Amino acid sequence: MTDQNDDTASEEPELTAYRYSDGSITYPGHPRGPDGKEPVGTVDLSEYTAEVVTWTTSTATPPGVRQPNHLAIVEFDVDGRPVRALGQLEDGNVAIGDTVEPVHVDELRDPEVGIREPASQSWDGFRFRPVE
Structure with a gap:
């Protein structure tokens, strides 16, 4: 189930x-x-790219999550349709209305610090970075 007509699989992770x-x-x-x-x-x-709708900084984070942890709700415009997502920011240097892009990272949290076995799940994901 994809919009792409290409039969070749991409090696890059997707924010689906x-x-x-x-x-x-x-x-x-x-x-x-x-x-x-x-x-x-x-x-x-x-x-x-997406626009920052709102953002906050959490200083009391779960085990293995960086402190402070900057989070944002962002809105993508896909074919004239708004699509919102919640995710980490690379840093707290953003403002409402800023344009950001999703960036894949290998670890959103430290797998050795959490309560789950590190091999039990994926630890990668996307953060949002300001577009300059």
Whole structure:
């Protein structure tokens, strides 16, 4: 299920949102869209920039998460459709309305400090970095 027509698989991680037959797009993806139907495709949000809607800094973080931890709600414009995501910022040097881009990182938190076995899950993900 993808919008891409290319048969070659990309090695780069994707920030995958789901597209539904009514035109809506959600991140994270859900098995049923707002119209109650299954997704009809995916959209890689890592190919887009987004606007900071709001942001905050957490100083009381879970084990293994950096302190301070800067977080933002950002909004992507995908074919005229708003798609919002919550994620870490590279740093706290942003303002509401700034343009950011998703950047893949190998570890969003230290796998050796958490309560789960390090091999039990993936620790990578995306942070948002200001576009200069």
